Amino acid sequence: MAxxxxxxxxxxxxxxGIVTSDLGPEPVDTIQHWTGLPAxxxxxxxxxVSPMRRVWxxxxxxxxxxxxxxxxxxxxxLHLLSYLVFDQELSATEIVKxxxxxxxxxxxxxxxxxxxxxxxxxxxxxxxxxxxxxWQQLHRLVYPAAILAxxxxxxxxxxxxxxxxxxxxxxxxxxxxxxFLLRCRGAAPRASTARS
Amino acid sequence: MLIRRPDDLPVREITDESLxxxxxxxxxxxxxxxxxxxxxxxxxxxxxxxxxxxxxxPYESIISYNNYYEFGTDKSDPQANAGALRxxxxxxAVEGEVKRPASYALDDxxxxxxxxxxxxxxxxxxxxxxxxxxxxxxxRDLLGRLEPTSRARFVEFTTLHDPKQMPGQxxxxxxxxxxxALRMDEALHPxxxxxxxxxxxxxxxxxxxxxxxxxxxxxxxxxxxxxxxLRFTEQMPRTTWNIVLPDEYGFYANVNPTVDHPRWSxxxxxxxxxxxKRPTLMFNGYxxxxxxLYAGMDLRSNx
Numbered sequence: 001m002a003x004x005x006x007x008x009x010x011x012x013x014x015x016x017g018i019v020t021s022d023l024g025p026e027p028v029d030t031i032q033h034w035t036g037l038p039a040x041x042x043x044x045x046x047x048x049v050s051p052m053r054r055v056w057x058x059x060x061x062x063x064x065x066x067x068x069x070x071x072x073x074x075x076x077x078l079h080l081l082s083y084l085v086f087d088q089e090l091s092a093t094e095i096v097k098x099x100x101x102x103x104x105x106x107x108x109x110x111x112x113x114x115x116x117x118x119x120x121x122x123x124x125x126x127x128x129x130x131x132x133x134x135w136q137q138l139h140r141l142v143y144p145a146a147i148l149a150x151x152x153x154x155x156x157x158x159x160x161x162x163x164x165x166x167x168x169x170x171x172x173x174x175x176x177x178x179x180f181l182l183r184c185r186g187a188a189p190r191a192s193t194a195r196s
Numbered sequence: 197m198l199i200r201r202p203d204d205l206p207v208r209e210i211t212d213e214s215l216x217x218x219x220x221x222x223x224x225x226x227x228x229x230x231x232x233x234x235x236x237x238x239x240x241x242x243x244x245x246x247x248x249x250x251x252x253x254p255y256e257s258i259i260s261y262n263n264y265y266e267f268g269t270d271k272s273d274p275q276a277n278a279g280a281l282r283x284x285x286x287x288x289a290v291e292g293e294v295k296r297p298a299s300y301a302l303d304d305x306x307x308x309x310x311x312x313x314x315x316x317x318x319x320x321x322x323x324x325x326x327x328x329x330x331x332x333x334x335x336r337d338l339l340g341r342l343e344p345t346s347r348a349r350f351v352e353f354t355t356l357h358d359p360k361q362m363p364g365q366x367x368x369x370x371x372x373x374x375x376x377a378l379r380m381d382e383a384l385h386p387x388x389x390x391x392x393x394x395x396x397x398x399x400x401x402x403x404x405x406x407x408x409x410x411x412x413x414x415x416x417x418x419x420x421x422x423x424x425x426l427r428f429t430e431q432m433p434r435t436t437w438n439i440v441l442p443d444e445y446g447f448y449a450n451v452n453p454t455v456d457h458p459r460w461s462x463x464x465x466x467x468x469x470x471x472x473k474r475p476t477l478m479f480n481g482y483x484x485x486x487x488x489l490y491a492g493m494d495l496r497s498n499x
Contacts, residue, residue: 021469024257025469026261027469028466028471086471089472089473101459159270
C-alpha cells in the first residue's frame with residue numbers, strides 16, 4: 001500500500017546512511033533519533049485520524065489508521081533494537097547499568113510494551129476474536145503509550161527541549177480534541193471503527 | 197598513510213599541502229570502495245572491517261565535535277562560540293625552573309623548530325575516539341631550547357583565562373584557568389607534540405588554537421588547549437580535572453582498558469562515525485613507545 005511505502009522513507013534514508021557510512025560523527029545517535037522520531041510521528045498521525053474524521057467527516061482516513069500504527073510500531077522496534085545492539089551490544093549487564101543511570105530508558109521501554117499488544121491485535125481477525133468493544137478498550141492503551149513515549153523523549157534530551165515539547169503540545173491537542181468531541185457527541189456512537 | 201597496526205608510529209615530515217589533500221582524496225576513495233564492496237556483506241562483516249583500520253576522522257567531525265568547556269559544554273558549542281577567540285597576537289610565558297624565564301610571542305617561541313605531521317589516535321576519557329592528522333613541533337625540541345634546570349621534574353601547561361572571549365568561563369564549572377601537566381620524561385617523549393595545525397591548516401579555535409598539547413597515549417583531557425603559560429616545577433602540579441573529581445581523573449590519565457572510570461568501563465570506545473564499539477588499546481596503542489616510562493608503576497593507583 002502507498003501508506004506503507006511512504007512510511008519507509010526514513011528507513012530507506014537510514015539504510016543508505018549506514019551503507020555509505022554517512023551518518024555523521026555519532027551514527028548510533030542518528031539512528032536512534034531517526035527511528036524514534038518516525039515512531040512518534042506515525043503514532044501521532046494515527047491518533048489524528050479519529051478527530052479528523054469526526055470534525056471533517058473524512059471517513060476514508062480510517063483506512064490509514066492501521067498502517068500508521070504499524071509503521072509507528074515498526075520504527076519503535078528498530079529504535080529498541082538499535083539501542084540493544086549498537087548501544088548496549090546485547091549485554092545484559094550493560095543494559096542494567098544503563099537503565100540505572102538513565103531512567104528514561106525504562107519509560108521508553110514501557111511505552112513499547114504497551115504498544116506491543118496493539119500491534120499484535122491490529123488485524124481484522126483479532127477484532128473478531130476480541131469483539132469490537134474489547135478490541136477498542138485494549139487499543140485505548142495507545143494513550144498511556146503515547147504519553148510515556150513523549151516523556152521518554154523529553155527526559156532524554158539534554159539541552160534543546162524544543163522538539164520534545166512540540167510533540168507533547170501536539171499530543172495534548174490530539175488528546176484534548178478527543179475529550180472535547182466526547183463531550184460534544186450527542187448522536188449515537190458510530191459503528192465499529194476498524195473498517196479496513 | 198593509514199595506521200595499519202596499533203603500534204606503528206607514523207612519523208613524517210611536513211608535506212606540501214597539495215600532496216596532503218591528494219592523499220585525503222585517495223583515502224576517501226579507498227573508504228568509498230570499501231563501502232561499495234561491503235554492500236552485499238552482512239552487518240557483522242561491516243563491523244569487522246571497521247575495526248581493522250584507523251581511518252582518518254573527517255575534518256568536519258574534528259572541528260565540530262569538541263570538549264572545550266571554556267566555550268560551552270555541548271560538543272557543538274565550541275565550534276559555535278569559539279569565533280570570539282583572538283589567537284593573534286599570542287604570548288606564551290615560560291616560568292619556573294628554567295634557565296631564562298621570559299614571555300615569548302608565539303612565533304618567536306617556535307621559530308626555527310621543524311614542524312612535523314603526525315597522525316595520532318585521540319581517545320577521550322568519555323569513551324569516544326578519533327584519528328587526527330596533527331601538525332606541530334615535538335615538545336622535546338622546544339624544551340631543549342628552553343633549558344629547564346635540573347630541579348624541573350614536571351612541566352605545567354596553562355590555558356587562557358579570559359571570560360570575555362571564553363563565555364564558558366563565566367560559570368564555575370571548572371576552577372579556571374585549565375591546567376594540565378606532564379612528568380618531565382613524558383614531556384620529553386618523542387610522541388608528545390605542541391600542535392599548531394590539523395589537516396594541513398592552522399588548528400581551529402575550537403580545537404585549541406593557536407597552540408595546544410597532544411599526548412596520544414593519554415586521555416584527551418591531558419592535552420591543554422590555547423596554551424599561554426609553560427611552567428617548570430619541582431613538585432607535581434595539581435591538574436584541573438583531578439582537582440574537581442580526584443576519584444575519577446588522575447594525573448597520569450594513561451589510556452588503559454583495564455582500569456575503569458568509576459562510572460563507566462574503559463574497555464571499549466566508540467570511534468566517531470562507526471556503529472560498533474571497538475576494544476580500547478593499552479596506552480591507546482602506543483605501548484611499544486611509552487610503556488617503559490611506567491615500568492614498575494601500579495597503573496591502577498597511578499591512574
